[in-house]
């Protein structure tokens with residue numbers, strides 16, 4: 001098979017180098033893992049340096065947009081104002097908010113308040129009040145390249161319990177990130193996230209998770225937080241995906257709004273929190289691209 005790919009032909013990664021001096025050994029190492037029974041990434045999941053550079057430019061805008069939200073968000077603000085800030089800031093950078101019109105999604109950002117797990121609609125009827133916790137999830141398209149991250153904001157005086165949920169969820173993301181390294185497994189990350197949530201008495205939403213990102217908004221692989229160490233997909237340099245655990249104070253069960261088909265809330269009405277970063281697997285570890 002390797003002969004067929006042509007040792008002296010240009011590498012599939014687009015580097016312009018000969019395959020034998022570029023990704024040939026890399027492919028052989030992946031093939032060995034596959035023979036041992038591992039789930040391995042496809043070439044399509046591996047970004048080349050030129051693509052990574054473009055995605056980083058997109059991410060700079062995404063971070064700036066979330067920084068603009070962070071500077072402005074406050075008590076008595078309707079979440080529709082967050083939508084306006086995201087829309088205007090993104091446009092000022094010559095970029096496009098990725099959520100707008102994505103599969104019919106009607107806004108430029110998701111604002112998920114309290115018991116909303118994700119995909120909350122910004123609204124002039126949802127006024128942030130003291131004690132609320134809110135996730136603001138921004139995604140940007142710049143020059144055709146995608147970036148995606150989200151942050152939690154605590155409005156005014158939040159309860160100790162709500163603060164703990166927000167902080168533990170961030171720790172989950174950070175502990176997951178520590179596990180991301182080449183030739184490790186996605187499950188190393190997943191278990192680190194899940195263990196920390198459970199140790200704190202919280203639950204992790206099971207079948208909504210992270211995803212590959214960069215060339216498209218949502219790419220393979222699906223990123224779960226209920227997988228076990230040493231399982232799930234092999235990680236290799238050039239892969240890029242989000243770590244975005246949704247952590248619930250009560251049960252992990254949720255419902256989708258039957259009217260709009262988007263907004264997702266905890267079934268028990270208890271609080272939910274989420275943090276999201278976009279991560280690149282590098283030759284010696286990882287790099288956070290968007291936060």
Ligand SMILES: [Zn+2]
Pocket residue numbers: 011012013014015022023
């Ligand atoms: Zn190559």
